[in-house]
Amino acid sequence: MTIQHSPSGGCGGPDHFSRRTLLKAAGGLPWLTPLAAQLAAAAAADKSGAPAKSVIVLWMQGGPSQLETFDPHPGKMIGGDTKRIATSTPGVEISHLMPSTAEVMNRIALLRGVTSREGDHERATYNMKTGYRPDPTLIHPTIGAVTCHELGSVGVEIPRHVSIFPDQWPAHGGFLGNKYDAFKMYDPRGDLPDLPRRVADERFAQRRQDLDILERSFTRGRRSDLEQNRTLHLATIDKAITMMNSEQIKAFNIEDAPQSLRADFGETPFGRGCLCAAQLIETGVRCVEVTLSGWDSHINNHELQSGRIAELDPAFSALVRLLEERDLLKSTVVLCGGEFGRTPRINPAGGRDHWPHGFSVALAGGGIRGGACIGETDPAGSKVTPDLAGSVGIADIHATIYQTLGIDYHHMYDTPIGRPMAISEGKPIAGILT
Amino acid sequence: MWLRNLLFLGICGIAVSAVVGGLVVPQRPPQVAEIAHPLDENQQNEIQAVADRVDEQFQQVWSDAGLEIASPADELTQIRRISLGLTGTVPSLEEIRVLESRSKGDRLSWWLSKTFADRRYGDFVAERLRRAYVGVENGPFLIYRGRRFLTWLSDQLMENRPYDQLTRELISDNGLWTDAPAVNFVTATIDQDGNQRPDPVKLAGRVTRAFLATRLDCVQCHDDNMGGDLKQSDFHELASFFREAENSFVGIRDDTRATYEYQYLYDDDTTLVPSQVPFNQNLLQEGATERERLANWVTHPENRPFARAIINRMWAITTGKPLIEPVDSIPLNGSFETGEYPPGLEPLTDDFIAHGFDLQRLIRVIVATKAFQRDSRADFEITAAHEETWAAYPVTRLRPEQVIGAIQQAAVLKTLDAESHILTQLINFGEHNDFLKRYGDAGEDEFAEQGGTIPQRLLMMNGNLVKDRTKDNLVRNSATRLALLAPDHPATIEIAFLTTLTRRPSQAEIEYFVERLRDDTLNPRQKAEDLIWALLNSSEFAWNH
Numbered sequence: 001m002t003i004q005h006s007p008s009g010g011c012g013g014p015d016h017f018s019r020r021t022l023l024k025a026a027g028g029l030p031w032l033t034p035l036a037a038q039l040a041a042a043a044a045a046d047k048s049g050a051p052a053k054s055v056i057v058l059w060m061q062g063g064p065s066q067l068e069t070f071d072p073h074p075g076k077m078i079g080g081d082t083k084r085i086a087t088s089t090p091g092v093e094i095s096h097l098m099p100s101t102a103e104v105m106n107r108i109a110l111l112r113g114v115t116s117r118e119g120d121h122e123r124a125t126y127n128m129k130t131g132y133r134p135d136p137t138l139i140h141p142t143i144g145a146v147t148c149h150e151l152g153s154v155g156v157e158i159p160r161h162v163s164i165f166p167d168q169w170p171a172h173g174g175f176l177g178n179k180y181d182a183f184k185m186y187d188p189r190g191d192l193p194d195l196p197r198r199v200a201d202e203r204f205a206q207r208r209q210d211l212d213i214l215e216r217s218f219t220r221g222r223r224s225d226l227e228q229n230r231t232l233h234l235a236t237i238d239k240a241i242t243m244m245n246s247e248q249i250k251a252f253n254i255e256d257a258p259q260s261l262r263a264d265f266g267e268t269p270f271g272r273g274c275l276c277a278a279q280l281i282e283t284g285v286r287c288v289e290v291t292l293s294g295w296d297s298h299i300n301n302h303e304l305q306s307g308r309i310a311e312l313d314p315a316f317s318a319l320v321r322l323l324e325e326r327d328l329l330k331s332t333v334v335l336c337g338g339e340f341g342r343t344p345r346i347n348p349a350g351g352r353d354h355w356p357h358g359f360s361v362a363l364a365g366g367g368i369r370g371g372a373c374i375g376e377t378d379p380a381g382s383k384v385t386p387d388l389a390g391s392v393g394i395a396d397i398h399a400t401i402y403q404t405l406g407i408d409y410h411h412m413y414d415t416p417i418g419r420p421m422a423i424s425e426g427k428p429i430a431g432i433l434t
Numbered sequence: 435m436w437l438r439n440l441l442f443l444g445i446c447g448i449a450v451s452a453v454v455g456g457l458v459v460p461q462r463p464p465q466v467a468e469i470a471h472p473l474d475e476n477q478q479n480e481i482q483a484v485a486d487r488v489d490e491q492f493q494q495v496w497s498d499a500g501l502e503i504a505s506p507a508d509e510l511t512q513i514r515r516i517s518l519g520l521t522g523t524v525p526s527l528e529e530i531r532v533l534e535s536r537s538k539g540d541r542l543s544w545w546l547s548k549t550f551a552d553r554r555y556g557d558f559v560a561e562r563l564r565r566a567y568v569g570v571e572n573g574p575f576l577i578y579r580g581r582r583f584l585t586w587l588s589d590q591l592m593e594n595r596p597y598d599q600l601t602r603e604l605i606s607d608n609g610l611w612t613d614a615p616a617v618n619f620v621t622a623t624i625d626q627d628g629n630q631r632p633d634p635v636k637l638a639g640r641v642t643r644a645f646l647a648t649r650l651d652c653v654q655c656h657d658d659n660m661g662g663d664l665k666q667s668d669f670h671e672l673a674s675f676f677r678e679a680e681n682s683f684v685g686i687r688d689d690t691r692a693t694y695e696y697q698y699l700y701d702d703d704t705t706l707v708p709s710q711v712p713f714n715q716n717l718l719q720e721g722a723t724e725r726e727r728l729a730n731w732v733t734h735p736e737n738r739p740f741a742r743a744i745i746n747r748m749w750a751i752t753t754g755k756p757l758i759e760p761v762d763s764i765p766l767n768g769s770f771e772t773g774e775y776p777p778g779l780e781p782l783t784d785d786f787i788a789h790g791f792d793l794q795r796l797i798r799v800i801v802a803t804k805a806f807q808r809d810s811r812a813d814f815e816i817t818a819a820h821e822e823t824w825a826a827y828p829v830t831r832l833r834p835e836q837v838i839g840a841i842q843q844a845a846v847l848k849t850l851d852a853e854s855h856i857l858t859q860l861i862n863f864g865e866h867n868d869f870l871k872r873y874g875d876a877g878e879d880e881f882a883e884q885g886g887t888i889p890q891r892l893l894m895m896n897g898n899l900v901k902d903r904t905k906d907n908l909v910r911n912s913a914t915r916l917a918l919l920a921p922d923h924p925a926t927i928e929i930a931f932l933t934t935l936t937r938r939p940s941q942a943e944i945e946y947f948v949e950r951l952r953d954d955t956l957n958p959r960q961k962a963e964d965l966i967w968a969l970l971n972s973s974e975f976a977w978n979h
Contacts, residue, residue, distance in 0.1 A: 120625065122571055137652055159888060168572075178874060183889055194872075194892035198901050203956070203964070210968035213946050218974040221811030222829065223821070226973075230829060232886060233973040240891040416760065417649065 051434070052366030052404040053331045055147055055287045056277050058316060059129075060308070060338035061167045062121070062295030063359075065352055066377065067344065068305040069312075070094050070360035071112045076379040078344035080352075081302045089371040097309040100317035106371045107320050107329065108364040109432035113375025113384045113391040116340060116356040121296070124339035124356060125169045131398030131424050137417050142171040143335075143401060144287030145180035146423055150407045156284040157246035159183035164273040165291040175415050182289060187269050188254045188276035195244050195252075211237070251283040252276065261322070266314040274315040278322050281332050295338055299349040312336075320364050333366035333401050344381025358384030361397060363432060367404035372432040395426030403428040470551050472543035473798070481795070484785045485802035491770055491777035492805050496825050504816070504826040507809040509533075511979070513545055514936035516801060518832065518978055519752040521554035523839035526849040527912075527933050546801060550794050553852035556588035561835070562751050563587055565880065566644040566762070567604065568622040577621045577681065579611045586615035597744055597791040598733035601645055605729035610685035617686040620679055631680055634694055638673035645732050647743035647764040650712060656699050664712065670696045671710040675728035688723040713739075713766055733791075739766055741783045742775075745796060749782075750881045752800050754830035754978040761881045777823075778805065810979040829979045833880050836978075838869040838899070841970060844934040845903035847912050869899050886976070894971050904963045904970070917962035923951045926962060934969035 067073060072084040072095045084093040087105035094102055094110075101108070118124035123134050130140035141149070144161040153160050163170040163182035173180030185192055197204045215234055219226055227234060243249065254262065254275045265271035270292040277288040292312055297304035316336055323329040341359020342352035358377045364370065375390030384391050402409035402424055409428075412420035473481065496503055507515075510525075513533065517525045525533070533541055549555050564584050573580060590600050607616040623636040639651035650669050658664040677694035679686060695704040709724050711717075717734040721727035732740055742764050750756035757776045758764055768774020786796050800806055805824035810816075812826055821828040832840065842862050843850050850862060872893050894900055904913045912933055920926040927947045931939045939947070951961050969975060 137649060179887055181874060181887065181889075184872070193898075194889070194896045196896060198896055199964075203960075206950075207964055207968055207971075210947075210950065210964065211971060213943060214968060214972040214974060217940060217943060218972065218979075221813065221816075222979075223816045223818070226829065231831075231973050231977060233976065236886045236888060237891050237895070237971070240888045240895065243888060244892070244896075417652070417763070419652065 051330055052333045052401075052406075053151065054281045054285065054328075054333070055143055055401060055405070056274075056281060056319070056332060056334045057129075057143060057171070057287070057289040058274070058312070058319075058334065058336040059167070059289055059291045060295050060312070060336070061125070061291050061293040062297075062338060063124075063340045063342055063354055064295045064308065064312075064338045065297065065301060065305045065342040066112070066355075066358070066360040067342065067352070068095055068097060068302065069309060070098075070110050070362055071377055072096075073344075073377070073379045078346075078379065078381040080346055089373070092371070092373045095309070097306055098313045100313045104317045104320045104364075107324065108362050108370055109368045109372040109374075111361045111363070111374055111392050111397070111429070111432070112358075112377060113388065114337075114341075114359050114361050114394070114397070115384050115386055115391050116394050119340060119354045119356050121339060121354075122169060124354075125167075127394050128337065128339050129169070129171060130174065131395045131426065137419070138415050138421075139172070139174040140421070141174035141176045141180060142182075142289075143398065144171045144182055144289060145173040145176050146402070146407065147405060148180055148286045149176050150411075150423075151286060151405065153284055153286060156248070157242050158248045158251065158280075158283065158285065159243075160284070160286040162277075162280055162285055162287070163289040163291070164188065164276060165269065165293070166289075167291050167293055170291075171287070171289045175413070175421075182287075185252060188252055188272050190253060190255060192249065192252050195249060197244065208237075208241070248283050251279040251285070254279065261318075264314065264318040264321070266311060266318075268311045268315070270311045271315040271318070274319045275322075278319060278326070278328070281323070281328060282326060297342065298347070298351040298353055301342065301346065301350060301352040316362075323365060329365040331366070333368060333404050334364040335361065335397070335401065336363075337361035344377070358391070361392075363397075363400070366401075367434050368400075369432050369434045374429065374431045392429055393426055395424055396429050397426070398424040399426035400428045400433065403433065470544060470548035472540035472547055478540075478543055481798045481802050484781065484799045485804075487781040487785075488778040488799065489804045491781065492803070492824060495777050495823050499819060499823065501820055501823060501825045502812070502814050503804075504809040504812040504820070506804075506807045507827060508937075509541060510936050511809070512542065512801075512807060515753065515806070515827075515978060516542075516545060516549060517936075518836050518840070519754065520549050520559060520797070521552060521839070522558040522833075522836050523554070523843040523850070524934070524936050526843055527847045527929060528849050530932055530936070542801060543798075546794075546798055550592075550594070553588070553592065556592040557584075558835075558839075559591050559751060560584050560587035562747075562880070563591075566747065567619055567640060570875065571622075573618075573622045574624045574626045577611055577624060577626075578618055579615065580618070580622075582612060582615045583618035583622075591793065594792065594794045597793055598735075598740075599791075601733050601740070602726075602729040605641065605645075605732065606723065606725040608685065608687050614685065620676075620686050621681065624681055632676060632686070634673035634676035634679075635670075637676045637679075638669060641728070641732065642669075642672065643762040645743055646739045647746060647762050648712075648739060648766060649763050666698055667707070668712040670694070670698075670707045672712060672728075674707045674709040675724045677709070678724050688725060690723065735787050738783055738787070739764065741786045741791070742779060744791075744793075745779065745782045745786055748793065748796055749800055752797055753806060753828075754832075754881075755828050756881055759881075778803065827979065829977050831886065832976055832978055834870055834873045834875055835866075837873065837976065838866050840934075840975065841869075841899060841903060842866070844966070844970065844975075845911055845913075847915065847929075847933065865899055869893075869897075872897065891971075894976075900967065900970055904966045906959045906963070913962040913966045914959050916966075917958040923948045926951065927965065930962070930965050930969060934966065935972070935974050 067078060067080060068082045072082045073079040074083045083096040085096045085099060085102050087094055087102040089105045092105055116124060116127055118127045118133060126134045129142040132140040148160045161180060161182045163184050165186060166184040170184060171182035254272050257275060262275060265275045273290040277290050280288050292308060295308050323332055340354050340356040343355040346352060375392060377384060386393060399409045407423065409424040411423050415421045513525055517523060533545060536544060561584060564587055603616040604619040607614050609617055611618050611621050620632045623633040624630060625633060642648045642650035650664065650672065653664045653666050653669045657666050674694040677692045678688040678690055680689050694707045696707050697704040711731055714737050717737055718727060718731045721730055731737060746756045746758055746764060747761055750761050757779055765774045770777060770780050782799065785799060789795055808824060808827045810827040810829050816826045820826040873890055903911055906914050908914045916926045916929055920929060924944055927939050927944055931937055947965060953961060
């Protein structure tokens with residue numbers, strides 16, 4: 001096992017962040033509602049002792065190349081055109097395509113020996129998002145659904161589980177129920193599509209009254225607990241209306257954020273998504289998934305990966321910085337990864353294919369020890385086997401995240417098929433925990 | 435040159451006229467409503483006799499539990515249930531008018547005949563079965579043709595092909611995924627990044643759940659530790675029947691030399707796993723291939739789990755709730771008398787097997803039962819026990835496809851079906867997919883109880899589809915037509931209720947909405963829009979009842 005850790009110092013140490021004094025001077029995210037401050041105070045009063053309360057998943061759909069991101073092997077047969085650069089963590093070098101991320105590597109823990117048994121996009125996505133391999137007997141919940149199920153929220157009037165740029169297989173509640181499905185949204189420039197009323201307030205209120213008449217008709221003669229225990233129809237409508245009326249919906253829109261901050265994240269859809277994720281977390285949302293697609297580089301690997309990394313690098317690093325500046329990093333776990341990595345061997349089309357036998361995942365925040373780096377891949381491109389020192393299974397990543405959130409990952413859920421199911425069957429990765 | 439331009443303009447004009455003419459005044463061939471005939475008296479009596487045997491068991495349950503039973507639901511409510519269950523939409527105003535023009539007595543039978551002749555039945559039920567057979571995943575590129583598979587399934591349903599034949603073809607057919615669409619059941623499991631072969635484990639899981647309603651796949655990794663006697667070997671011996679299936683340049687075929695090896699939980703090495711079925715071994719016969727042997731065993735008339743599995747699923751499709759839950763888990767052994775099987779299951783199984791696995795007959799029997807025909811409301815207090823035993827019809831949430839189907843149909847007065855103009859069908863198809871993407875697809879587990887969500891309510895209240903289908907649009911929207919053409923307010927309200935909720939309004943509702951329609955702050959089209967909006971956003975619209 002290779003564990004590399006630098007407690008402090010180097011480029012990107014604590015002083016590095018004080019550069020962004022403009023933001024501090026402005027008081028954090030002042031364009032958001034004061035309710036965010038109330039929620040932060042409520043969260044501070046939480047006595048659970050868990051270091052983390054929220055999760056951000058930066059989901060790299062398609063399979064990012066470990067060799068072009070967090071685990072370059074320049075000069076080797078498998079290395080391709082990617083070079084490596086030093087980071088703020090001495091001894092840890094990453095791709096030259098990620099200079100901004102390199103600056104904050106002392107806030108990030110790297111897992112370089114992640115393995116799974118799934119090489120198909122859909123199955124591997126399910127595996128990585130739920131911590132379980134696909135099982136025809138039931139659908140497991142993803143990280144955000146479990147987090148929302150296990151951790152309550154006070155005063156949050158918007159969905160606590162959000163997916164920005166949802167792909168084909170967005171975060172879902174699985175057997176916990178579709179009320180834990182992620183709320184899906186796209187580019188956070190402007191209002192959410194279904195939130196604005198289509199008619200004037202007064203007319204909308206009249207429509208709501210019309211509904212009461214119809215609901216009275218429907219419940220007459222039927223089960224007395226129909227609304228309370230079965231349909232929850234009016235209750236859900238009223239929650240939706242609460243959301244429509246809430247100040248907190250400003251968190252879904254980044255248009256009011258300072259231009260300089262938006263520039264830090266990159267004026268790309270993914271960059272805006274990451275900025276929005278920070279706003280949502282500050283407002284009390286438990287889990288935000290932000291998807292960056294287009295990593296499936298079976299041809300022209302270097303070119304395709306470089307394009308994706310150009311979006312990822314500023315957004316990921318700016319997100320870590322902003323969370324730190326807002327004192328949210330210690331209460332927010334950030335995961336950056338995809339369903340698998342890419343083959344060490346470059347194919348005749350200049351591409352890399354699917355490779356679940358040793359790839360990289362980055363974690364930051366919460367109880368994660370920044371600067372830690374576990375596992376390594378063979379410069380010759382051999383498979384990382386699960387029994388190899390430093391290799392990490394998908395379930396272990398989930399157990400680690402749940403541990404930082406103070407969630408008892410051993411807890412057994414009663415599933416619809418009658419089979420008890422642990423929240424995670426993995427083991428926390430001690431080497432990256434504080 | 436001018437002649438060519440003139441010719442071009444002429445062709446354009448004809449094309450536009452054809453499209454517009456088709457939209458506004460569609461030239462419709464004879465409708466299924468015109469060619470459908472109810473069963474004759476003898477046939478109907480035969481169906482009713484089976485339904486009576488089913489009801490005897492329900493009656494016994496109701497009596498034993500001391501439950502009052504709800505009165506029969508009115509005719510339109512029953513019609514709505516059938517339409518939602520078998521075509522995924524509500525009846526159109528046009529259909530309701532035709533139904534009510536017929537003499538009473540044979541309307542339900544006629545409605546079913548009409549439904550079975552309607553392509554929407556084949557397409558909608560095929561989609562339900564497809565989810566059980568191959569799931570909702572995209573499947574392997576090129577070699578899994580989901581759309582082709584779905585169309586083939588729909589064709590089989592429209593022909594009312596005996597269900598045992600259909601199943602045998604799914605399990606054992608050979609050939610290309612395009613020419614022999616049934617093989618997509620097998621190709622859906624091919625791991626293109628792995629050994630390029632159909633996956634016996636996945637196939638065994640699908641067979642046990644979809645065709646036997648047995649969760650044998652729960653012992654895939656270990657022996658049953660929940661008190662049952664199934665072993666890990668039971669599952670893998672069943673999987674071994676698929677060992678011969680391979681993908682080749684001529685599609686799926688069988689390599690009779692292939693073997694299946696597996697390393698059991700506490701073994702150090704892999705074992706050569708022979709093929710064997712987990713129960714009713716005496717029904718297993720010789721066959722040309724292992725898949726044929728399995729297919730013949732699965733569909734053997736004495737292998738009753740096969741019939742029970744599809745009966746429970748068809749009951750769920752027709753009514754919204756299976757007889758026994760979850761839909762794909764029925765005890766292998768037991769009886770109604772000893773409590774393992776719900777009322778109705780065994781009489782339905784007897785009849786289904788005795789009459790050649792006839793799906794349409796099965797549906798007719800289900801619809802003829804007292805259980806199906808109960809009202810979901812009563813003048814006594816309905817409890818969960820009433821719904822669980824079908825003493826009152828259980829209220830179930832509409833699946834997303836039913837919601838969008840019902841919105842699209844409710845927004846127009848004429849029937850939206852396979853005879854609708856091609857542009858209308860294309861627009862509906864696009865809307866359908868967009869809506870499902872936003873509303874959320876129920877996936878494979880579509881009969882599990884799921885609560886409504888805030889995004890779903892937002893979509894219904896403020897989303898594009900409901901807005902587009904209620905706003906001022908004379909060509910497409912019933913709201914605008916109502917505002918302009920209905921003779922008076924009560925007529926407007928009655929038609930709005932019929933198109934959305936398939937019922938007439940109560941006196942209290944008429945009085946309330948007449949007052950609303952007299953509101954001078956809005957124009958007539960806006961008032962009709964508000965009325966339809968409220969109906970589409972009501973519980974009654976979103977639930978089967």
